[in-house]
Amino acid sequence: MTHKLPPNLLALFTARPPLRYLQPPDHAPEERKTSNIAGVAQYLGALEDYKETVPYEPTESWLQRKDRVKLEKKKRQEKLVLEGLLQKRDEDPNIRGDAFKTLFVARLSFDTTEKDLEREFGRFGPIERIRIVTDTAESKEDAKPRKKKKPHRGYAFSGL
Incomplete structure (x- = not known):
């Protein structure tokens, strides 16, 4: 089947010349001089000295x-x-009350009243107080002329 391939693909499958032999750069195994390999026993004395001189401080x-x-x-x-x-x-x-027992409710509809909140959250337990945040005193300079007056700011705090 390969004889039907084009010449550029046939060139990929042709044999390459063998690699040339090079002498190893180091010594022959019988001529090598290596250090003797010993066990750990020779280091036990140094380990005992280390234990005595350096105090042990456990880490966390x-x-x-x-x-x-x-x-x-x-x-x-x-x-x-x-x-x-x-x-x-x-x-x-x-x-008033404990800050860790205060619930913050946001994005309230402007039609929501304290009774609505008490009805919704009262089923989960007794409610000590509910405070819907309203504007206190709005001066004439801050008020925009055609802006509709809202009954409250859209969020409330509830003490449990």
């Missing part, structure tokens, strides 16, 4: 580090809850 594995960081974070959070929130509550009268 990645699992131990992970556990340590987790415990440190938990302690910091407990400290913040005990100290930080109590101080902030004394400074700002608008802060």
Whole structure:
């Protein structure tokens, strides 16, 4: 079948000349001089000396580090809850309740009322308070003349 191939493809299948022989660059195996191979026993004395002079300091594995960081974070959070929130509550009268038990609800329809939110979230547990954020005092300079007045800002906070 190969005789039907064109000459440029037949040239790919032609035999090449053999490789020429070169002498190995190193010595013959019987002429080689290598060092004697010994066991580990000759190094045991050096290992004992190393043990005596260099103190052992264990390192922390990645699992131990992970556990340590987790415990440190938990302690910091407990400290913040005990100290930080109590101080902030004394400074700002608008802060009420525990920040870790407050739910933020965003993208509310402007038709939503507190009763709607209480009905939706009340089935998951008792709700302590609901606060839909509204504009406080809008000055005449900030108000746009043809802009429709919205009942609230579109988000709320709920304390559980």
